[in-house]
Amino acid sequence: MSIKAQLFITCLAEQFFPGVLRRMVGLLERLGVEVAFPEEQTCCGQPFFNSGYQTQARELARKWLEVFGRTEGFIVSPSGSCVDMVRHHYPHLFPPGTPEHRLAEDTAARTFEFTQFLVQQLKVTDVGARFPHKVTYHASCHLLRGLGVREEPKALLQKVQGLELVPLSSEETCCGFGGTFSVIYPEVSQAMMEAKVKSIQESGAEAVVACDAGCLMNIAGGLRKVNSPIKAMHVIEVLTADRGTP
Amino acid sequence: MSQAAAPIDFRTNAQHVPPKMPAAVQKATAKFLGSRAALVEALGNDLWQTLRQAGHDLRLHAITHLDHYLEQAERAVTKVGGHVHWARDAGEANRIVLEIARQHDVKKVVKSKSMATEEIGLNHAMEAAGIQVIETDLGEYIVQLLGVGPAHIVVPAFHLSKEEIADLFRKKLGVDAPAEAEKLTQVARTKLREEFLAADLGISGGNFLVAETGTIVTVTNEGNGRMCTTIPPVHVAIVGIDKVVPDWESLTVLLKVLARSATGQKITCYTQFISGPPGAEAETGPKELHLVLLDNGRSRILKSPECRETLLCIRCGACLNICPVFNSVGGYTYGYPISGPTGMMFASQILGAKAAGGLPFASTLCGACNDICPVQIPITDILLHLRHRVVEGDEQEKAVAPYALRMGAQAGSLALRTPWLYRLGSTMLKWLQTPLKRDGWLPRLPPPLNRWTMARPFPAFASDFRTWWRTRSREAKGRQ
Numbered sequence: 001m002s003i004k005a006q007l008f009i010t011c012l013a014e015q016f017f018p019g020v021l022r023r024m025v026g027l028l029e030r031l032g033v034e035v036a037f038p039e040e041q042t043c044c045g046q047p048f049f050n051s052g053y054q055t056q057a058r059e060l061a062r063k064w065l066e067v068f069g070r071t072e073g074f075i076v077s078p079s080g081s082c083v084d085m086v087r088h089h090y091p092h093l094f095p096p097g098t099p100e101h102r103l104a105e106d107t108a109a110r111t112f113e114f115t116q117f118l119v120q121q122l123k124v125t126d127v128g129a130r131f132p133h134k135v136t137y138h139a140s141c142h143l144l145r146g147l148g149v150r151e152e153p154k155a156l157l158q159k160v161q162g163l164e165l166v167p168l169s170s171e172e173t174c175c176g177f178g179g180t181f182s183v184i185y186p187e188v189s190q191a192m193m194e195a196k197v198k199s200i201q202e203s204g205a206e207a208v209v210a211c212d213a214g215c216l217m218n219i220a221g222g223l224r225k226v227n228s229p230i231k232a233m234h235v236i237e238v239l240t241a242d243r244g245t246p
Numbered sequence: 247m248s249q250a251a252a253p254i255d256f257r258t259n260a261q262h263v264p265p266k267m268p269a270a271v272q273k274a275t276a277k278f279l280g281s282r283a284a285l286v287e288a289l290g291n292d293l294w295q296t297l298r299q300a301g302h303d304l305r306l307h308a309i310t311h312l313d314h315y316l317e318q319a320e321r322a323v324t325k326v327g328g329h330v331h332w333a334r335d336a337g338e339a340n341r342i343v344l345e346i347a348r349q350h351d352v353k354k355v356v357k358s359k360s361m362a363t364e365e366i367g368l369n370h371a372m373e374a375a376g377i378q379v380i381e382t383d384l385g386e387y388i389v390q391l392l393g394v395g396p397a398h399i400v401v402p403a404f405h406l407s408k409e410e411i412a413d414l415f416r417k418k419l420g421v422d423a424p425a426e427a428e429k430l431t432q433v434a435r436t437k438l439r440e441e442f443l444a445a446d447l448g449i450s451g452g453n454f455l456v457a458e459t460g461t462i463v464t465v466t467n468e469g470n471g472r473m474c475t476t477i478p479p480v481h482v483a484i485v486g487i488d489k490v491v492p493d494w495e496s497l498t499v500l501l502k503v504l505a506r507s508a509t510g511q512k513i514t515c516y517t518q519f520i521s522g523p524p525g526a527e528a529e530t531g532p533k534e535l536h537l538v539l540l541d542n543g544r545s546r547i548l549k550s551p552e553c554r555e556t557l558l559c560i561r562c563g564a565c566l567n568i569c570p571v572f573n574s575v576g577g578y579t580y581g582y583p584i585s586g587p588t589g590m591m592f593a594s595q596i597l598g599a600k601a602a603g604g605l606p607f608a609s610t611l612c613g614a615c616n617d618i619c620p621v622q623i624p625i626t627d628i629l630l631h632l633r634h635r636v637v638e639g640d641e642q643e644k645a646v647a648p649y650a651l652r653m654g655a656q657a658g659s660l661a662l663r664t665p666w667l668y669r670l671g672s673t674m675l676k677w678l679q680t681p682l683k684r685d686g687w688l689p690r691l692p693p694p695l696n697r698w699t700m701a702r703p704f705p706a707f708a709s710d711f712r713t714w715w716r717t718r719s720r721e722a723k724g725r726q
Binding site for chain 2: 009011014015016017018021022025037039040041042043045048049050051052053054055056059060062063141142145146172173174176177178179180181182183184185186187188189190191192193194195217218220221222224225
């Protein structure tokens with residue numbers, strides 16, 4: 001019996017990193033996963049929830065559960081923070097004992113971030129990629145502290161042929177994105193982003209890898225601002241390197 | 247709200263952080279975090295997590311049965327000869343202390359470090375009544391000379407260099423001392439020794455209040471706390487009602503996690519246990535001990551199921567040290583004596599959403615504070631609830647965010663949960679961005695996203711996955 005995965009593409013990845021999504025499909029299929037895409041999906045509601053708008057977050061959670069709640073198999077997303085939203089915050093949006101709460105808990109339990117899914121569920125670390133470059137890794141906050149995924153992305157990167165994983169001094173420090181934080185307190189967000197960019201530059205890496213669209217928008221923009229040749233890449237882009245873009 | 251404070255404008259404050267501040271803050275916090283990490287490693291992570299869990303559970307037990315333990319503490323303090331006063335808010339607490347001062351004709355007060363007194367603005371109240379107040383914790387002494395409050399709840403002058411302090415001593419004390427820690431400390435020590443001997447009243451806070459014996463516990467490093475509480479004839483301790491712990495067994499756990507988390511010490515140089523005044527017969531020591539139990543919004547915090555764990559805080563400052571926002575802006579930006587993640591929780595609840603509603607938003611929700619907190623306060627969950635209180639209101643406060651924002655959120659939610667509207671939006675954004683697009687980026691955007699592009703370009707909208715998926719599915723079907 002094949003493993004089924006429902007793509008939870010997330011609104012940010014859909015808007016800004018469609019290439020990552022295409023490669024994600026290719027990689028999952030290559031690993032023997034049967035991939036489905038529930039087309040009615042939109043946004044998980046995290047931006048609303050994190051801004052305090054729980055009413056709106058609940059509406060979007062309800063919609064998301066309506067779409068994914070009736071699917072089968074795993075739900076896999078290229079973004080740690082969206083998975084954290086589903087896994088940890090959805091159940092709290094509905095009163096315990098209600099059918100919605102039960103649905104939220106059941107659905108959350110089969111929702112995984114991409115690297116978490118590969119390493120924990122598929123038990124795969126070597127995906128046969130080749131990327132002969134110096135790479136450093138930025139740990140996205142919600143992936144790391146929300147989902148407790150610390151080693152999985154690095155385990156995958158270490159198996160990539162030719163890839164040299166170099167340490168990042170600020171690996172576990174927030175990049176300053178923080179969703180709406182970046183526009184509510186732009187100066188602070190900028191200072192944090194610049195500190196992150198500086199440590200990436202000091203790492204000597206040719207590329208910095210992260211597992212969340214939010215961090216990537218911020219870090220990639222920051223690197224571009226200073227005309228840095230360092231590329232900000234989603235982990236999926238590295239794991240599908242040398243395989244041709246679907 | 248008890249205090250009519252002007253709204254705290256975190257953004258404006260952040261724009262005015264002195265350029266040298268972040269580096270100075272980071273240097274100090276890195277030192278504390280380093281020492282802390284070494285001690286946690288020495289204990290082993292398993293034991294550390296067990297201690298955190300125990301700390302959490304017993305603090306939660308204490309605040310859940312707060313009425314019981316406070317009354318027990320009151321009886322115990324009274325039994326050993328102390329006087330207990332209950333202060334509903336800052337004003338009442340200040341009046342109580344002023345009345346004690348008046349009864350003893352107090353002219354000069356020496357104080358050991360206390361965040362509760364900072365919270366209620368006691369120094370201002372006393373100075374307004376013509377009483378001289380001298381801070382005796384070295385850091386507090388320094389910031390008092392500068393005419394400002396503490397920049398950190400544990401290390402008030404942590405952002406200042408030895409050179410800046412030497413300069414300050416030269417200007418304010420007229421003492422020319424080299425910029426060396428030992429020499430500068432000696433200057434303060436000599437000055438303060440005279441003050442301790444001349445003071446009519448000693449004021450302290452309390453890190454804990456042990457209910458079973460009525461013991462006020464202070465955790466310090468300089469010995470000034472002991473001077474303040476043993477030399478002057480009267481000692482007043484101002485302690486938040488949240489500081490009560492059931493017994494000495496609980497205290498042991500908390501002392502263990504406090505010193506490690508705060509300064510990276512196994513135990514501080516001075517841990518003082520005050521169980522009543524030495525009494526009239528004693529040759530030395532205060533004849534009177536007054537304990538002021540401060541509520542100032544705490545019982546209201548306790549009423550909120552989502553926020554009550556705010557009160558577990560033991561003011562170790564570890565969440566400040568680890569917070570990337572705090573490290574970028576320093577303590578003063580928060581506009582409240584308690585800064586950093588824990589300060590945002592306290593300020594926005596004690597001052598209310600109107601005055602401090604911007605603070606819970608001054609976090610990226612990165613969660614580093616949750617992980618470092620020695621009593622496992624779910625800080626970001628509390629901040630999330632406080633954001634909800636600000637924008638939507640809850641059982642404690644009405645929403646204070648502008649109505650337009652709410653309308654915007656409603657419209658946004660509608661667009662995002664209606665798949666065709668969401669897809670239409672994606673397509674329209676790709677069109678609309680065309681005149682602004684440069685090489686796959688949007689270097690400049692209109693408000694509010696100009697706040698993003700002032701720091702870095704915004705990525706161009708590029709959604710095409712759905713089309714790709716459909717084409718691919720169609721082709722796959724065609725092949726079948």
